[in-house]
Amino acid sequence: MRAAIIHGPGDIRVEDRPDPKILTPTDAVVRVTASCVCGSDLWPYRGAREPGDPHPIGHEFIGIVEAIGDQVRTLSVGDLVIAPWAISCGQCPACRDGVQTSCGHRASWGGSDEHGLPVDGGQSEAVRVPLADGTLVAVPGVSQPDDALAKSLLTLSDVMGTGHHAALSAKAGPGRTVVVVGDGAVGLCAVLAAKRLGAERIIAMSRHADRAALAREFGATDIVAERGKAAADQVKALLGGVLADSVLECVGTAESMDQALRCTRPGGAVGFVGVPVGGAELPVWTLFRKNIAVAGGAAPTREYLPELLEDVLAGTINPGKVFDAVMPLEAAAKAYSAMDERRAIKVLLRP
């Protein structure tokens, strides 16, 4: 089969790899129908995080179950499934607590499972999925989604669930004012998630007309293009002299966290889901003095998948609109450069 391999910063190649097979009784093999590039894939691509030895990449995909191991109970061959960005057993204490990202059975896409067996990346034609029952979610009653539905289902792997995690962590909801820092796919999904949770006033920070337009479509009531103190002043002016109750940090840099904290009122909450880069730390004295709560982290999208899937299937949310480009898997290198250069918000890859 063909799969995207990261060889180093700026170096993505699509290469031949062995066809995945069932290796343990809890495995499934999934034929990928759509995958995509994540903002966090850009960190090793940019060299901001050490990419390590060449390895398969990608952690977001949907596809059709092609084979299952003897112990798989919740899936059947032919099911359309969504793979969350994190592999999880579904049964350990962390999984039972809804924090599948801390599952005790360590395994990762493009890396290896707890037995040391290799696991394919999501940007591939097919993937061996360890701990299939705990990881995959079958889409009931759908096997051939149309393009729009396929895109929205694919966002449940990561970006929509991650935006939801930001919104929940920042306590977004009815009567709470919201600021979203970051206008990438996660930031846009965070706007949609805040709207879905009932927030009425949602300020999106964006300097890109296309992203700002989608933010408005997803529920943003205001767009702020400023940065730093000027942005916080603008938020305060928009909200009648007070800062925001809930701020969703969807980037992961020291600057974006600083921006988030500047926009949060005393006693407010920051939900942060941007993968931290560059050794960002949180200024404990600022949090202490202003009583700002900080929650979030690596989003347990597996936990949120059933509830968000219901809304996607009902058509009440359409997060797939974050995909503004579709390319064949063979063009993965182009997909990375398009996202790196901000020519695309998020690129879907078709094997």
Add this chain to the structure above:
Amino acid sequence: MRAAIIHGPGDIRVEDRPDPKILTPTDAVVRVTASCVCGSDLWPYRGAREPGDPHPIGHEFIGIVEAIGDQVRTLSVGDLVIAPWAISCGQCPACRDGVQTSCGHRASWGGSDEHGLPVDGGQSEAVRVPLADGTLVAVPGVSQPDDALAKSLLTLSDVMGTGHHAALSAKAGPGRTVVVVGDGAVGLCAVLAAKRLGAERIIAMSRHADRAALAREFGATDIVAERGKAAADQVKALLGGVLADSVLECVGTAESMDQALRCTRPGGAVGFVGVPVGGAELPVWTLFRKNIAVAGGAAPTREYLPELLEDVLAGTINPGKVFDAVMPLEAAAKAYSAMDERRAIKVLLRP
């Protein structure tokens, strides 16, 4: 009148000061009946925080209203009142949001008010209280509390409300396991607050027999004397192989925050109320990876005062037991050294 003045590290003197008078129409003058030394008073006393020019000290007191300004509406001469550690107007957005510690009308005990007029410290015979309606809480139906009640009322200035803030911030409650880091007066009150909120399993960290005994009396089910990784392992063993849901950080050092984070399960919550010293920062990557929520800060004890006062008056909580020494105001220097050397948990000062 007589008042404790901090002249520098290790240098507390009780000196003559002008008798307080009403200076603005929203003032009250309170004759102090009991005040005390706070763990946070020890930071400048130890030189861990710059004490600045000589100034009156103390931010916890109860007393009798002796005079009120023309615009004071909720208080009468003769009322027994509790002064929270933070002065607040009660009407600005922060106060309305229940974060009186971020009141827009900056004023501080032992410092000055928003008009630049001096404000007495709590460790004094009497205090001019600015913004009296927003700050002071009258105790209904009591003017001459007995010693035990007076002690419990005095804890509502700071330590009991601060322990409650830690417990709330860490989401302590029914079905949640709790660890309390710190066995000072705040840590002990945090145990009591967690118990009051319905937590059934409360692990207190202590190496002092007297403090551990009081922690047990306040509701701790287990005491852990270890530190660092050994302490986290002990917590895990006590909780059947998982770390705690709620961890209450009641010290304020980098070590205590590290201890708190080590004891928190993935997806758990840290409530922190220890005044941060030594430039502590929060490791954002640890929070991200483990999805640990961090909340807390300078406790808005004014917000919690009515509800906690009700329980103190009903006798259902007795936080005044944290006072294990009573000294005359004239012996303030001895009170500081007793607390500094850990010969006392908390010292009450009688003017």
